Amino acid sequence: MDNIAHTLAGAALGQAGLKKKTGLGMATLMIAANLPDIDGVTMFMERGSLYFRRGWTHGPIALVVLPLLLAAAMFAFDRWQARRGKRPAARAPVHFGWLVGLAYIGTLSHPLMDFLNTYGIRCLMPFSERWFYGDALFIIDLWLWGALAVGVWLSRRKERWSGSAHPKPAVIALVLVITYVSAMGIAGLWVEGYAAREVARQGLGTPITVVASPVPVNPFRRDVIFDLGGRYGFGAFAWAPAPGLQLDPELVPTHMDDPAVARAAAHDVHIADFLYWSRLPFADVVHRDGRIDVTVGDARYNRRPGEGRFIVRTTLPETP
Numbered sequence: 001m002d003n004i005a006h007t008l009a010g011a012a013l014g015q016a017g018l019k020k021k022t023g024l025g026m027a028t029l030m031i032a033a034n035l036p037d038i039d040g041v042t043m044f045m046e047r048g049s050l051y052f053r054r055g056w057t058h059g060p061i062a063l064v065v066l067p068l069l070l071a072a073a074m075f076a077f078d079r080w081q082a083r084r085g086k087r088p089a090a091r092a093p094v095h096f097g098w099l100v101g102l103a104y105i106g107t108l109s110h111p112l113m114d115f116l117n118t119y120g121i122r123c124l125m126p127f128s129e130r131w132f133y134g135d136a137l138f139i140i141d142l143w144l145w146g147a148l149a150v151g152v153w154l155s156r157r158k159e160r161w162s163g164s165a166h167p168k169p170a171v172i173a174l175v176l177v178i179t180y181v182s183a184m185g186i187a188g189l190w191v192e193g194y195a196a197r198e199v200a201r202q203g204l205g206t207p208i209t210v211v212a213s214p215v216p217v218n219p220f221r222r223d224v225i226f227d228l229g230g231r232y233g234f235g236a237f238a239w240a241p242a243p244g245l246q247l248d249p250e251l252v253p254t255h256m257d258d259p260a261v262a263r264a265a266a267h268d269v270h271i272a273d274f275l276y277w278s279r280l281p282f283a284d285v286v287h288r289d290g291r292i293d294v295t296v297g298d299a300r301y302n303r304r305p306g307e308g309r310f311i312v313r314t315t316l317p318e319t320p
Helices: 003-015 025-044 060-083 096-114 142-162 168-201 259-267 269-277
Strands: 209-214 221-227 231-238 244-247 281-288 291-298 311-317
Touching: 003 025, 003 096, 003 142, 003 168, 025 060, 025 096, 060 096, 142 168, 168 209, 168 221, 168 231, 168 244, 259 269, 259 281, 259 291, 259 311, 269 291, 269 311
Parallel strands: none
Antiparallel strands: 209 221, 221 231, 231 244, 281 291, 291 311
């Protein structure tokens, strides 16, 4: 998920009562909820982020080590402020054990949330490079934002008025979010099964893979992509006024068996990284003027290989 969602999740956990366990508890939870995204620095590297993102820093080794480092840093920060006479008098005593516990809770919330969308997460790195997908929520979910933000705001507002903790609004928000996410996940699985049966019923074949991709804002719609082996089909599913799937009449060839695609991956590391990340890759291969133009996209985000933002291109000589 996006970092606003991660931050709100950390804040809601804090307002639900965890921040009272130790001084700097709220800050620890909010930082920890974003901590695995330190791999975002790879966006500025030559190979870009597709090869690195949601891998090592989201895997088991990092999930053990990063919270310990964060807890140590927060503890050292509190001591540093105290030595300089800058420590806020209102801050509760800092307990290292609770800092460690909150750092683990916040950090573990991150891969759980990242699993929810279609982008994917390699949560077993470095032991396995397999990508996992929840397909439950769009990567920016305004309903999740709203529930967590209102819960945190109401909790903090009542806290300021009364001078004591009021965790109930934040707890309710977390319960609502868990219920919503669960319902969206179950609905997505149902739509994928329904779409597979409907595609077969219409005589198109048995899909190898079906992805019911969430769309922005509307939780009652899904974009459907299905793989028929060398061809992708697209459609849209809506729950209202009655559950139904509208299929596009055209099937799009993937061209992934074209030798030029393998050559492009060997020639250009950006193509190789894109294919490593891609879940439903397809390509345009154009021969002209003694060269080959190869464009690769992913059907999760494009209905044609050359459309949209999530594409990469390279040019090859006609002969190796």
